Amino acid sequence: MKEKEIELILEQLQQSIQQAQQKVSRLGLVRLGLLLGLIICLLTLLIEKNLIFVLPLLVLALLFGYFITLQDKYKQQLCHQQAKQKIYERIKQAKQAQYIASGVLASEQDAYYIGDLDVVGKDSLYDCLAFSFLQAGQERLKERLCQPLNNQKEILEMQDVFQELGFHKVSVDYLCEEELLDRRQKVRLTKEDLKVLPKMPSYLKLFTAIYPLGLIVCFLCQRFDLTIYLMLASLMMAGLHFRFFFQGYALTSQRVMITSGFDKLCQVVLQTSFKNTYLTTLQKEMASLYAQKRQLNLFDQLLKVRYNPLLLMILDGLFFYDGWLYLILARQKEASYLLTLQDKLADFSALSSLAQWLKIKEQVCYPIFSEQLTALDLKHTLMSSCQAMGADFKFEGGTVVITGSNMAGKTTFMRNIGLNLVLFYCGLPVTAKHFEAPLLKIHTSMRVADRTQEGVSTFYGELLRIKEMVKASETKVPSLYLIDEIFKGTNLKDRIIGAKATIERLNAPYNFLFVSTHDEALTAHESVAIENIHFSEHYENNQIHFDYLPKKGIAQTTNAIYLMKMIGLLE
Numbered sequence: 001m002k003e004k005e006i007e008l009i010l011e012q013l014q015q016s017i018q019q020a021q022q023k024v025s026r027l028g029l030v031r032l033g034l035l036l037g038l039i040i041c042l043l044t045l046l047i048e049k050n051l052i053f054v055l056p057l058l059v060l061a062l063l064f065g066y067f068i069t070l071q072d073k074y075k076q077q078l079c080h081q082q083a084k085q086k087i088y089e090r091i092k093q094a095k096q097a098q099y100i101a102s103g104v105l106a107s108e109q110d111a112y113y114i115g116d117l118d119v120v121g122k123d124s125l126y127d128c129l130a131f132s133f134l135q136a137g138q139e140r141l142k143e144r145l146c147q148p149l150n151n152q153k154e155i156l157e158m159q160d161v162f163q164e165l166g167f168h169k170v171s172v173d174y175l176c177e178e179e180l181l182d183r184r185q186k187v188r189l190t191k192e193d194l195k196v197l198p199k200m201p202s203y204l205k206l207f208t209a210i211y212p213l214g215l216i217v218c219f220l221c222q223r224f225d226l227t228i229y230l231m232l233a234s235l236m237m238a239g240l241h242f243r244f245f246f247q248g249y250a251l252t253s254q255r256v257m258i259t260s261g262f263d264k265l266c267q268v269v270l271q272t273s274f275k276n277t278y279l280t281t282l283q284k285e286m287a288s289l290y291a292q293k294r295q296l297n298l299f300d301q302l303l304k305v306r307y308n309p310l311l312l313m314i315l316d317g318l319f320f321y322d323g324w325l326y327l328i329l330a331r332q333k334e335a336s337y338l339l340t341l342q343d344k345l346a347d348f349s350a351l352s353s354l355a356q357w358l359k360i361k362e363q364v365c366y367p368i369f370s371e372q373l374t375a376l377d378l379k380h381t382l383m384s385s386c387q388a389m390g391a392d393f394k395f396e397g398g399t400v401v402i403t404g405s406n407m408a409g410k411t412t413f414m415r416n417i418g419l420n421l422v423l424f425y426c427g428l429p430v431t432a433k434h435f436e437a438p439l440l441k442i443h444t445s446m447r448v449a450d451r452t453q454e455g456v457s458t459f460y461g462e463l464l465r466i467k468e469m470v471k472a473s474e475t476k477v478p479s480l481y482l483i484d485e486i487f488k489g490t491n492l493k494d495r496i497i498g499a500k501a502t503i504e505r506l507n508a509p510y511n512f513l514f515v516s517t518h519d520e521a522l523t524a525h526e527s528v529a530i531e532n533i534h535f536s537e538h539y540e541n542n543q544i545h546f547d548y549l550p551k552k553g554i555a556q557t558t559n560a561i562y563l564m565k566m567i568g569l570l571e
Contacts, residue, residue, distance in 0.1 A: 137349025148425035158427020166358035185261035208323030364429035370436035404535030409548035459489030
């Protein structure tokens, strides 16, 4: 979607918001006028004591109720439009490569490439797509990005999902409803929130079961004196166990409160028509679970009866309402279906967030599976479309050594290949005119840091990563290996020996090995066919310029001396 289209949508939303605000204000004035009319009419009726004022009083009351409902409707529309405006503002910012920091970082359980390729972290792919407001949805989004699919059929199925969901209004409407939920409703539901109600004592169960029968027998036998005594006993029993009932009902009320947001979210999905099989299946599963959720809503209405003390006394006296209600609620057990429903909603939330990628990027294509790694006009995933330079390349497996000047784009090029593969394996389109790739396991050694507390230096940390790569290569699973500035933490002689050994161990026709280096000695290998590409710079008016485009061959220029002079280190 182009930026002009986003701006047009934002203008239309702003107009809608202003119109809704005006309607809400006018309806507020109408309500105030009707309220004043009601007060005047009521006072007149009380003073004049003339029934002729009853009819206008009723009419004004009905009109007042109608305009309250109408104003609430426009308030809801206003909130929805404002939420939609926030989402499209986020999309506009993402198009300009301005991302709101989510604070989500790579964990120790995540593969190394998650941090190396900016899948998560500051200004990462996750930050770009973090539109979900549900905690469970955010976790599911990270899971989809950090654990992409490894099956061609599933990847192609996800491509079909995003082809439908990408520009479907339900993806934005769903996110709007998430934004409008209360803070507690956005927090992930856990098993702790679904505690089983305390077990009812046996004598209380017995009393609950036989009390209505005893009352009926006394009534049929016209022993009204015993009926009164039984009703008093029922009220006494309810009073003595008030604390017990209250604790159990509090658990159910909490369950209802936490999951009340599920209703609105389910309705958004269930009222939508889908063509894609995955989405229709998800919708059917959600419908089945929501049917059970509606029972919980019914229990909530039964609980609200207890808020009326007089009505509760009557119901407890007639058939011991508290006891029967507790038995019904206790049958809910852990209500694990709520956790399953949350997972389905979280999945749709993650899919809706990922679908915004098609609005953020203007030039995208759905990749196809191939034995080659081919791209036409592949742009950097996290840069704005107007700033990113498109790269063309075709690799057929084996080893590629990348040379070039500092800041020329070697690392960015490798990171962009890896990140677009992540998009591919998530089922999303990539930022290119054409893209082909096989299904590959991704391994990286790029942002290697020392771990002082563990006694691991930067060089040893890189060795550990290379060790994992060699071990993975022995499984003969087609893989992508990205190694940036290989063994830069040691001396030249040892670096060359180690780097050549690494290339020899990882080189295979089904692997794609990319190694960036400043060492020309690595551009050739005695037993491995190496493809060389490079990045270069040029100078105009004593200023350095980069085109960030990969070129065949070995780099012939350097810029370290120029950069050291530029910062004043050399004269």
